[in-house]
Amino acid sequence: MDRVRTSLLEALTADPDLQERAARALAADGDRAPLTLRKAGVDPDLAAAALTLADLRGHARAKFGERADRLYFTRAGLEQATRWPVAVRRAARFAAASTHVTDLCCGLGTEALAFAEAGLEVAAVDLSEETAAFARANAAAAGLRVEVRVGDALGTPLSGAAFADPARRSGAGRNFNPADYSPPLDALLEHLSGARFAAVKLGPGIGHEWIPAGAEAEWVSVDRDVVEACLWLGEAARVKRRASVCKAGEWHELTGSGEERAEVGAVAAYLYEPDGAVIRAGLVAELAAGLGAHTASGQIAYLYADDLTATPFARAWKVEEVWPLHPKKLKALLAERGIGRLTIKQRGTGIDPAALRKQLKLKGDGEATLVATRIGEAHAAILCSEV
Known part of the structure; x- marks a missing residue:
């Protein structure tokens, strides 16, 4: 199946005109868009892939803005992809500490694009050949240099800085137990302990019992929506707990131990x-x-x-x-x-x-x-x- 999807991706990237026609057909004809493309002589599988891409790009604008219109997505990959302002902010923190980064479990490669735009040399790794193909297509579409290879995150040598976004979905749906991530979170944290400066992105519901000693745990919200947690490891850890809030495009941070308790009193004004x-x-x-x-x-x-x-x-x-x-x-x-x-x-x-x-x-x-x-x-x- 990976090879079939990869072949369809290659056909799409080679035909920008088809991408535009699919987007227009979807906007004008809705559910009849597949028939519109097939009547124009487009192969049914390719038409379906083009329309799926157009649909996903529409949904992706909430995360990526107008840049979504030139990127390539899968449904699962888009769901896990980091919002662009969050990725840019994280990339800046990496760029202040290193000149290169290894992006483990790179998915569609959108985080790698933020790293590359920040001036970092990026080596991106994903276990899936299909997913790696999407990451390469996105780097090419963005005009950025990202080395993408197929490989096991836990078997990838680390030096300098490393970032990981383990897969939190499987064929059975979303995995809420970090032990069921791919790769499992405990094994990934052990592997990342070998990096000088590292971070791992997690779902916002991660339990505090999964926070390693000495790590910084950050929760991020964008316009009141808590979108992720991030564990900062090694030299990247600065405080015990951080809440990063993006409101109307402006970032605000609150830090502390996470162990204090507020005083209790009466209802006030x-x-x-x-x-x-x-x-x-x-x-x-x-x-x-x-x-x-x-x-x-x-x-x-x-x-x-x-x-x-x-x-x-x-x-x-x-x-x-x-x-x-x-x-x-x-x-x-x-x-x-x-x-x-x-x-x-x-x-x-x-x-x-x-x-x-x-x-x-x-x-x-x-x-x-x-x-x-x-x-x-x-x-x-x-x-x-x-x-």
């Missing part, structure tokens, strides 16, 4: 919801210190403060009222205030927001946010408005 990267990095206490805030329950990552402080690391709401979390009472209270549009958030109560919404039977022209959470050990509903 403003409620803050920390960015997911801050929560996953265990830096809620560090954020609280910067905001002069505290929690209302030791296990809940909502913060409260008497003063409003602008921060890229959290959203803020003005607290209007605090009620018991009783659906019947909430229904009456919301009806009295004419609130018909309600955003329901919950943390620590176990309620189903959709089920609660049905019970409330909202009516009216008013709009608000209801936060279901805990104050101490008691469940509460906080009516608030975002600022």
Whole structure:
């Protein structure tokens, strides 16, 4: 199958006109696009490949912007590919420490492109011949020099700097257990220990028990969406925990030990919801210190403060009222205030927001946010408005 797909990729890269025709047919004819291309004499398999590429390029723009229109993708490869701003930022950190990098498990090669654009010499390695062919095609399409070869990440000699993005999908779907990554995370970390400067990209749900001693664990979010975690190893490790937040194209960083705990107090005038990267990095206490805030329950990552402080690391709401979390009472209270549009958030109560919404039977022209959470050990509903 790899050879068939590789042959189709070669045919596509050799025919830019077909790529353009496929994109136009998909936009104009939708589901009838395959028939359009076949009527024009295009081989059915090649037509399917061209239309799949056009479709994937459309989805890829969210990660790569306009550069997506000249790159080559597979569905699984695109899903795992790093967003371009994140890759560029990581490449800059590598370029400040080394002149070359070995990109293990390189996938479609998009991370390698960011390394090359940063001025690094790049040796990219992937176990799949088909995937390596896509990486070569992307390097050629971008006009960048990247050495791509087929090989086993764990058998690749390392010197200087190394990066790895182990496959987190298999034929059975996404693998959530790092021991099931390809290659397994524990074996990969052992291999990367031989590199002077190294990093490994992981899914954002990685458990803290997988963080090696001495490593820096970073969680990254882009416009409130936590997109990945990254372990920095060897000389690359600078702090224990880092939350990197990209908001409207601008990067912000919060660092700390990940071991501190915020003070517990009463609900105050403003409620803050920390960015997911801050929560996953265990830096809620560090954020609280910067905001002069505290929690209302030791296990809940909502913060409260008497003063409003602008921060890229959290959203803020003005607290209007605090009620018991009783659906019947909430229904009456919301009806009295004419609130018909309600955003329901919950943390620590176990309620189903959709089920609660049905019970409330909202009516009216008013709009608000209801936060279901805990104050101490008691469940509460906080009516608030975002600022």
